[in-house]
Amino acid sequence: MPTESRLGAGLRLAVTTFTTAPVRPGRVDRATAGTAMAVAPLVGAVLGVVLGGVLLGLSVVAPPLVAAVVTVGCGALLTRGLHLDGLADTVDALGSYQQGPAALEIMKKPDVGPFGVAALVLVLLVQSAVLADLAARSWPAALAAVVTATAAGRLGVTVACRHGVPAARPEGLGALVAGTVGPVTVAAGAVAVALPALAAVPGRPWQGPLAVAVALTAVLALLRHLVRRLGGITGDVLGASVEVATTLVYLGVVLSG
Template identity: 80%
Template sequence: MPEASLTDGVRLALTTFTTVPVRAGRVDRSAAGTAMALAPAVGAVLGVLLGGVLLLAGALTAPLVAAGVTVGVGALLTRGLHLDGLADTVDALGSYRRGPAALEIMKKPDVGPFGVVALVVVLLVQAAALAELAARSWPALLAAVVTATAAGRLAVGVACRRGVPAARPEGLGALVAGTVEPVALVVGALAVALVAVAAVPDRPWQGPLAVVAALAVAGWLLGHVVRRLGGITGDVLGAAVEVVTTLVYLGLVLSG
């Protein structure tokens, strides 16, 4: 991979998935493919930051309050874009419309009842899971948060793999659709699964299983979305991030 392409991809990944103030580089499908492949790495860095917030806040206040603060910081560090994408996607699916009619609903600036319910459920589950994780040892806590945030961004690569079309001829979906190579997905999945082993030390199989199960659900949902909308959009990518992140958190706190 040319150095310029890698640099542009890193910049695009940071500006797409975080609020890090970096100078924008070249934006084309080559850079987009690199950015989407690097998404899990960006998620891992974000997970380290959020894990640190949870540890610090947990030392100062109650676990549930610390969890709520951590969820809020996560939204701030990502501009709330993934949450917005989740709400728009669920509203479009809840309308039972297809193709352009459903895409038109996603463009509307307001949030409908389906979107509101989806946001409430996702935020509540994430906060409850983080509150439970706050009681664990700091290495397990950190591994769990990194696993969930990295897996959520790995779902973006799954959505951008070869063979998945864009729903529109313009926008983020058109830029990134079909840009991620299978090798990048395999490497990302193995890296996330390796970190996941440390998330539940007494049951080392639980973390990787949670990741696999969450990605399997995301793959099924992605197929449904593509059939309804005709392909992926930037909102669909945001929804994939939040769905997988939430499912992994849930899988990590389930009792054996």
């Protein structure tokens, strides 16, 4: 049987990492992981099409808020809730005011503290409110917004794995993917995500790409702070990057709408 290409193995790993799609796990090594992190926005875009379809389909037979909440729930189910878990753990570590190993130990605990709960509630409420607003808009704009936000969230992971960003631990997902993505790949991913963003806000084609730029800037600032506090990235930090970028893009496409 011919050996699977690096791109094929990377796509397979990206799908199994970022979704619950029934794909058999393939090769897992640092080179493959780097490819997976590079193509993460593509997986996010496909997931966004699915979630956009759920939102638009439900909005035909249910109130916009109901359609929005169910869509957010589907997003959590289709990703095993890993990104939400990463957000909660990361915010708990930041809220503890601990640094280094002490903060990492807090992130490893299975329980969720008050800071993590607050972050989860805020993110879920904001995403549901935005999706309810999008459900009342034209379907091309709503679909473009969901695809953009979902892809941008995974672009946050690509940004977190760029060259020069260390891992906080010598083991785990962070150690496998830290520093595996080059600057050209990050730039190409940003341009690709900005394309559907052009259609996210009718009459203001600049607003969607601007929302993506603001979200990525916020992720960069968060990553810089986390590297100082933790010493590098972890799998939880990647999950937090997904939720922060996704939520900020959602906010950006409905402001002044």
